Amino acid sequence: MSYENILLEKENKLAVVTINRPQSLNALNAKTIQEISSAMDELNADESCRVIIITGSGEKSFVAGADIKEFSDFGQEKAEELARNGHNTLFNKIENTSKPVIAAVNGFALGGGLELAMACHIRYASENARLGLPEVTLGLIPGYGGTQRLPKLVGKGIANEMIFSAKMIPALKAKEIGLVNEVYPIEELLTKTKELANTIANNSPMAISKAIQAVNLSDTEKGFESEIKYFGELFEMNDKKEGVAAFLEKRKPNF
Structure with a gap:
């Protein structure tokens, strides 16, 4: 464009x-x-x-x-x-x-x-x-x-x-x-x-996206519950699997 x-x-x-x-x-x-x-x-x-x-x-x-x-x-x-x-x-x-x-x-x-x-x-x-x-x-x-x-x-x-x-x-x-x-x-x-x-x-785009959402709710009543929810959701995503595997294998993650 x-x-x-x-x-x-x-x-x-x-x-x-x-x-x-x-x-x-x-x-x-x-x-x-x-x-x-x-x-x-x-x-x-x-x-x-x-x-x-x-x-x-x-x-x-x-x-x-x-x-x-x-x-x-x-x-x-x-x-x-x-x-x-x-x-x-x-x-x-x-x-x-x-x-x-x-x-x-x-x-x-x-x-x-x-x-x-x-x-x-x-x-x-x-x-x-x-x-x-x-x-x-x-x-x-x-x-x-x-x-x-x-x-x-x-x-x-x-x-x-x-x-x-x-x-x-x-x-x-x-x-x-x-x-x-x-x-x-x-x-x-x-x-x-x-x-x-x-x-x-170089960091996880999925995690950063959830972090943006959580931080934007930090001054609301939904802040803590949202953090818990997003934290849990990330456990089902590929970035978390790659990040943990890279840590255990002592290499840099490939997000």
């Missing part, structure tokens, strides 16, 4: 989705959201792809936010539809996909850009990255999951401070509060992200 606003590259067991709108600092408009969603569908159907990386083109911006021009004249009904469609089309899809998604945050990750990064399972950032949710400066609140995912990552107090103040924070501060996992020089970011992705790709 061909895309206009994103680049899709496949490399062994990895795929890199690059948001490619440098003229607007990779801002998310409706077409870009749909294209990323379509790429996710394509990669989820590709059995050779084990891990997905999402990043932005250039060194200035991961995603500088949503494209405000698209919704500047919306009323309540259309605004709610915009947010709901965003959740269903992309952000929830990323969070609940069966394959790990890593955000390589290169530069600005603001508003919808930070929300996109937070929907991913893991976040690496470049040293020049700046992260924030500036929506209240527009008389709005985050609409693509920012008020829900940020508190789970950094706690309610820090989330409130970031949302209420609309301040950007640097990458090292983001790591300190647990918003990103690691910080690297911009020229090393994608290489380091691919190193992690390759490590993950």
